[in-house]
Amino acid sequence: MHNTHQIADLPSLRKQKILLLLERDGKVMASELVDHFAVSQDTIRRDLGELANAGLLQRVHGGALPRPKDTGKDYFTRVSETNEIKMHLARLAASRAQDGQIVLFDSGTTTLQIAQSLPRNLTLTAVTSSPLIAVALAEHPHITVILAGGQLNPATMSATGHEAVRLIQGIKADLLFTGVCALHPQIGISSLHYNEVAVKQAMLDSASHVVAVTLADKLGASEPFVVAPCTRIHTLITEQSVAPGSVESYQQMGIEVVQADD
The missing domain is CATH 3.40.50.1360 (Rossmann fold)
Incomplete structure (x- = not known):
């Protein structure tokens, strides 16, 4: 991942970029996102938590995965x-x-x-x-x-x-x-x-x-x-x-x- 300082303080754009990275890579690591956006671990932790609460990803230890495709299906x-x-x-x-x-x-x-x-x-x-x-x-x-x-x-x-x-x-x-x-x-x-x-x-x-x-x-x-x-x-x-x-x-x-x- 490459640093993207220009959007570090734009939370909505940052979260959109996290979802794009997740779609591309199939997994995102919190430590890499910290370096990528040049923000604190608390900021990334909060972003991932908000995205998870919105049902847009699945939190795992150290990062996030896409939500399972069968979520909510019987x-x-x-x-x-x-x-x-x-x-x-x-x-x-x-x-x-x-x-x-x-x-x-x-x-x-x-x-x-x-x-x-x-x-x-x-x-x-x-x-x-x-x-x-x-x-x-x-x-x-x-x-x-x-x-x-x-x-x-x-x-x-x-x-x-x-x-x-x-x-x-x-x-x-x-x-x-x-x-x-x-x-x-x-x-x-x-x-x-x-x-x-x-x-x-x-x-x-x-x-x-x-x-x-x-x-x-x-x-x-x-x-x-x-x-x-x-x-x-x-x-x-x-x-x-x-x-x-x-x-x-x-x-x-x-x-x-x-x-x-x-």
């Missing part, structure tokens, strides 16, 4: 929208499943696509708290499906509560496929929904190997409710086009990072 709307990148990531994840395994499927549209991407000849036992994932897996002739029950969360279309947690705690799985609302090197895995935290934690505790699948805009982001540290993930599958430096911190934790070819 589960079925998100399921119906085709995303070629997400489908490609789902196929990469599905290739990790092996015959004879016990596999946990977390809730979410990404894990639903993973379930739909499994080979038809694969033989395994699948455990999930998502009725829609259970239905998708039931179409596979060689997959035994165990559905955890409990109170249904309409936002995620998954079961929550003590019943679901107890069932998952009683299973020792070989593999967990999990989508993530947000993943931050320091904050960890976090969720937008409090009532799904316990189920996600139980799944992480019950799996020998955890595969997390996420688009680039979830990296470096955070949501209100922390699930677990990043080190609970063994393999992270994400897209090739990520902001510079987005994956190195996860690799330094010993996480295998797989970036899909564009």
